[in-house]
Amino acid sequence: DGQTKIQTKETYLSEVVTLDLETAKQLKGTDILKYGTPDRGSDARLYYNHVLCYDQAKKIPVWVAELITKSDLTGPANRQHSKFKMDPTLDEFFSSHNKDFLGSGWSRGHMAPAGNNKFSQQAMDETFYLTNIVPQDISNNAGFWNKLEIYVRDLTNRFSEVRVISGPLTLPTVKEGSKQFVNYEVIGNNSVTVPTHLFKVVTAENPQQPDSPIAVGAFIVPNQPIQGSAQLTQYQVKLEDLEKTAGVYFLPRLPPSKRVDLCSVDSCQLISQEALELYFIGRKLENAKTVERVDSVWKDLERRHLIPDDYLIDLYKKKRESLSTEP
Amino acid sequence: DGQTKIQTKETYLSEVVTLDLETAKQLKGTDILKYGTPDRGSDARLYYNHVLCYDQAKKIPVWVAELITKSDLTGPANRQHSKFKMDPTLDEFFSSHNKDFLGSGWSRGHMAPAGNNKFSQQAMDETFYLTNIVPQDISNNAGFWNKLEIYVRDLTNRFSEVRVISGPLTLPTVKEGSKQFVNYEVIGNNSVTVPTHLFKVVTAENPQQPDSPIAVGAFIVPNQPIQGSAQLTQYQVKLEDLEKTAGVYFLPRLPPSKRVDLCSVDSCQLISQEALELYFIGRKLENAKTVERVDSVWKDLERRHLIPDDYLIDLYKKKRESLSTEP
Ligand SMILES: [Mg+2]
Ligand SMILES: [Mg+2]
Numbered sequence: 111d112g113q114t115k116i117q118t119k120e121t122y123l124s125e126v127v128t129l130d131l132e133t134a135k136q137l138k139g140t141d142i143l144k145y146g147t148p149d150r151g152s153d154a155r156l157y158y159n160h161v162l163c164y165d166q167a168k169k170i171p172v173w174v175a176e177l178i179t180k181s182d183l184t185g186p187a188n189r190q191h192s193k194f195k196m197d198p199t200l201d202e203f204f205s206s207h208n209k210d211f212l213g214s215g216w217s218r219g220h221m222a223p224a225g226n227n228k229f230s231q232q233a234m235d236e237t238f239y240l241t242n243i244v245p246q247d248i249s250n251n252a253g254f255w256n257k258l259e260i261y262v263r264d265l266t267n268r269f270s271e272v273r274v275i276s277g278p279l280t281l282p283t284v285k286e287g288s289k290q291f292v293n294y295e296v297i298g299n300n301s302v303t304v305p306t307h308l309f310k311v312v313t314a315e316n317p318q319q320p321d322s323p324i325a326v327g328a329f330i331v332p333n334q335p336i337q338g339s340a341q342l343t344q345y346q347v348k349l350e351d352l353e354k355t356a357g358v359y360f361l362p363r364l365p366p367s368k369r370v371d372l373c374s375v376d377s378c379q380l381i382s383q384e385a386l387e388l389y390f391i392g393r394k395l396e397n398a399k400t401v402e403r404v405d406s407v408w409k410d411l412e413r414r415h416l417i418p419d420d421y422l423i424d425l426y427k428k429k430r431e432s433l434s435t436e437p
Numbered sequence: 438d439g440q441t442k443i444q445t446k447e448t449y450l451s452e453v454v455t456l457d458l459e460t461a462k463q464l465k466g467t468d469i470l471k472y473g474t475p476d477r478g479s480d481a482r483l484y485y486n487h488v489l490c491y492d493q494a495k496k497i498p499v500w501v502a503e504l505i506t507k508s509d510l511t512g513p514a515n516r517q518h519s520k521f522k523m524d525p526t527l528d529e530f531f532s533s534h535n536k537d538f539l540g541s542g543w544s545r546g547h548m549a550p551a552g553n554n555k556f557s558q559q560a561m562d563e564t565f566y567l568t569n570i571v572p573q574d575i576s577n578n579a580g581f582w583n584k585l586e587i588y589v590r591d592l593t594n595r596f597s598e599v600r601v602i603s604g605p606l607t608l609p610t611v612k613e614g615s616k617q618f619v620n621y622e623v624i625g626n627n628s629v630t631v632p633t634h635l636f637k638v639v640t641a642e643n644p645q646q647p648d649s650p651i652a653v654g655a656f657i658v659p660n661q662p663i664q665g666s667a668q669l670t671q672y673q674v675k676l677e678d679l680e681k682t683a684g685v686y687f688l689p690r691l692p693p694s695k696r697v698d699l700c701s702v703d704s705c706q707l708i709s710q711e712a713l714e715l716y717f718i719g720r721k722l723e724n725a726k727t728v729e730r731v732d733s734v735w736k737d738l739e740r741r742h743l744i745p746d747d748y749l750i751d752l753y754k755k756k757r758e759s760l761s762t763e764p
Contacts, residue, residue, distance in 0.1 A: 135483040145688040145690045148685045175475065204684060290624075357493030357494030362473035362476060
């Protein structure tokens with residue numbers, strides 16, 4: 111009948127008070143939580159160019175969301191100017207510290223990549239906040255995961271809006287008979303969780319074509335070295351399988367009927383190992399501070415018989431020229 | 438200067454628009470999260486006599502909060518009438534199922550205990566929702582944890598308001614050299630987390646004495662069999678150590694200056710093993726449905742040389758009488 115006998119301070123005061131169930135539960139809840147609602151800090155945190163939810167227990171993010179457009183990918187920002195540091199907006203009590211990572215054998219892996227924020231030094235700097243960082247296998251970070259990030263950036267050549275949600279997972283990986291176990295390392299004084307896997311949920315669209323479906327791809331990648339020959343599609347999963355294990359609906363306002371499989375409308379092809387090498391050479395050229403460094407990077411390229419593309423040749427020439435003419 | 442160059446749809450439309458930083462981040466965030474904010478379901482969930490936060494990834498609660506007063510502990514509710522079942526207010530996609538527990542070797546352990554809800558069958562029934570349940574070691578559930586629950590109830594004899602927050606933890610328990618690992622089992626098709634530990638945060642007060650400090654105790658108990666002789670104080674921890682590892686501030690609105698150590702103002706003495714045996718006999722008597730059952734329970738008590746208190750003797754007599762006179 112919508113009325114209830116929940117004991118609340120109001121019913122202690124006057125036994126004739128009757129309340130509808132929801133109001134009564136609210137009052138009781140307020141009394142139970144007299145000293146505040148325990149808060150695991152699940153609010154979305156806003157930055158210049160990403161939004162994230164932080165896991166105060168694991169000391170790593172739950173998810174980090176970005177919108178990438180072509181214009182974000184060029185500009186003056188330089189990762190050499192950025193420093194890994196504690197997020198000034200996070201309570202230090204629940205933060206990881208740089209010291210937790212150092213000597214652990216694990217690299218500080220970005221979820222929102224620095225390279226998606228070339229348009230703004232401030233946006234790039236914020237990706238170095240430790241709220242955006244997980245302990246990541248070094249080879250995975252520089253290799254397969256890096257290629258995935260490059261593929262996501264490359265989508266902006268074919269889709270004007272690319273959204274990506276990245277994050278860590280701790281999945282069952284150990285079997286003993288019919289039993290299953292989750293097992294993961296924690297590092298440093300703050301017991302920072304080393305995830306067993308990393309995920310990305312990618313949506314890509316050209317919103318000027320309003321009736322076309324949104325391309326969606328979900329990927330789960332083990333946090334370990336991955337063969338250079340591995341294909342991205344090997345790591346594709348059903349979005350709902352990821353959602354169930356992560357405990358999160360990632361695209362709550364995108365009805366399944368409006369989704370199309372990313373890998374059926376785009377290649378889901380990662381760049382080759384050789385192209386990745388050229389990418390690293392490009393980064394080294396960008397960061398070179400002397401003509402000698404430029405020349406030695408270029409000699410390394412030639413020694414390894416890598417074939418530079420026009421962009422790289424142009425970068426080499428410009429960099430060499432600008433460093434030569436500096437006083 | 439409070440202005441910013443974050444790219445938002447507004448700045449695409451008109452390059453002269455300038456926004457304060459927070460507004461710009463809000464707009465950008467809305468654009469990033471075009472398909473909704475990924476939600477790990479951290480809202481507090483209200484029930485008749487408890488409030489909880491559910492972990493959609495682990496399929497167990499994060500914390501369960503209660504307010505216990507003396508009058509809650511007597512009444513007509515009977516756990517024989519309650520059934521473990523899925524919480525009808527939780528999305529089934531993220532729920533554990535009874536089937537996950539069956540045959541796993543783990544019991545379904547209440548966080549808000551059924552026994553704190555004798556005043557209302559409805560409140561008791563809600564403690565059997567699987568949102569309030571964790572896979573718990575059977576002996577721990579019936580033994581040490583049960584004694585802790587009884588101690589918390591007993592506090593209502595000395596404090597008119599007792600609040601308790603209970604929940605599971607997955608703590609590092611495995612060391613290899615200098616490395617530390619978290620290792621825990623997951624059970625069933627829904628990979629329900631078996632916590633390594635359980636915690637309770639207890640506050641106790643007599644609010645009619647408004648200036649007296651609030652007694653606070655925090656306890657972490659391994660999810661395994663615990664010796665009958667173990668003392669509660671062996672498992673007491675600093676609240677802030679629990680908060681750091683759980684990633685939760687449990688009493689955000691209770692300033693440390695108003696807290697006093699529970700175990701310094703109350704005994705923190707658990708009942709003896711013998712008293713626990715008598716407690717179980719009381720429960721069996723309450724649930725007995727025939728005179729034969731009452732007599733066999735009582736014979737068991739005598740055979741084991743347990744000394745019943747007045748309450749138990751009275752319960753035995755009344756139960757025997759009522760069952761004898763029934764048609
Ligand atoms: Mg990286
Ligand atoms: Mg129990």
